[in-house]
Amino acid sequence: GAVVSQHPSWVICKSGTSVKIECRSLDFQATTMFWYRQFPKQSLMLMATSNEGSKATYEQGVEKDKFLINHASLTLSTLTVTSAHPEDSSFYICSARDVSGNTYGYTFGSGTRLTVV
């Protein structure tokens, strides 16, 4: 089945630094990837939609200059949290759909737990 590999799974960084999170589709081409964040005991909140070769579309209230998304290839999308602050501490998850398959289910990465100290 479709697999999305997400790294790192856990990262701690100092306030003011930047962190890059990678998501790779291992056995399929992902023309579109979605980035979510999830706070404890809450559901996933869509941050942005990333299309290969074009600019990401951000949801209302998400700072595009703070959360930089790059989708340079059909198998790799990255999210960079710039100048991170403690309030950016959260669980970040990417997802994609294998459009060549016969399922409409989206595959999720394993998530990245970001802690900003």
Place this chain on the structure above:
Amino acid sequence: QKEVEQDPGPLSVPEGAIVSLNCTYSNSAFQYFMWYRQYSRKGPELLMYTYSSGNKEDGRFTAQVDKSSKYISLFIRDSQPSDSATYLCAMIRTGNTPLVFGKGTRLSVIA
């Protein structure tokens, strides 16, 4: 009114019980319906997806969709402690659009 409503629980049941999880939605444009299971600090895992109204069974899991009532359900038979997780309903309109999630229901199956 939110697009997708789901009771967040928590729901606690004894091992072997039948679990019923439900979501309602308001937008009739939703066409595809999914159930995801999420363990703590992990990404969601797709359990079931359905398109048409009716039932779909996969092992101990049955997904039910009633488009006329805008209501979907997930039934878990013979629940096990390993089923303890958060269950999220999700739905999409068409094509490569983002999933719209319910809040998720936290389930605990007690041995």
